[in-house]
Amino acid sequence: QVQLVESGGGLVQAGGSLRLSCAASGRTFSSYAMGWFRQAPGKEREFVAAISWSGGSTYYADSVKGRFTISRDNAKNTVYLQMNSLKPEDTAVYYCAAAGSTIATRIVEYDYWGQGTQVTVSS
Numbered sequence: 079q080v081q082l083v084e085s086g087g088g089l090v091q092a093g094g095s096l097r098l099s100c101a102a103s104g105r106t107f108s109s110y111a112m113g114w115f116r117q118a119p120g121k122e123r124e125f126v127a128a129i130s131w132s133g134g135s136t137y138y139a140d141s142v143k144g145r146f147t148i149s150r151d152n153a154k155n156t157v158y159l160q161m162n163s164l165k166p167e168d169t170a171v172y173y174c175a176a177a178g179s180t181i182a183t184r185i186v187e188y189d190y191w192g193q194g195t196q197v198t199v200s201s
Contacts (some may be wrong), residue, residue, distance in 0.1 A: 080104045080176045080190040087172060087195030090164055094199070098159040100174030100192055108152040111177045113188060114159045116170035116197075123173070123185060127159060130181045137183055142168075164199045172197050 086098040098114070113128040127148040128137045136148055147160040157174055172195050175188035182188060 080107065080110065082174050082176060082190055082192035084172065084174050084192045084195040087197045089198045089200065092164060092166055092199055092201050094164050095160070095162045096164065096197060098161065098172055098174075098195060098197070100157045100159075102155045102157070102176065104155075107155040107176075109178075110190075111179055111181045112148075112150060112157040113175050113177060113182060114148060114157075114172060115175060115185065116168075116172045117194075118167075118170040121170075125183050125185070126172070128177075128181050128183055129157065135181050137181060161197070164197075166199045166201045168197060169199050170197060171195065 081103040084100045111130050114126040115123050116126050117123040125139050129148045133150050145163045150157040174192045176190040177188045
């Protein structure tokens, strides 16, 4: 069992930056691939970024590539999402999730989810 708690969301102007954190409970955090997803009002949840259990592999949605960076610190049981050059279209609730696989990009591959943190980008 893994419990996930996101933090770091907020209101930021376009072009600004935010860093999201996701703290995980449990001693097996390092065995899970981790991902970030987001859901805007009236839209389906979509993949943002993923990282392998070791941190050696990462994958990004085309819409955030070059602007967002996913990383993890297994000693702190935490995964991060650094978001730069934010755009109004990045506004959404951001969720972190844990998958019992090497790296995953599909929602169905993830076993555990956090409650989400709101990110709002003003124009």
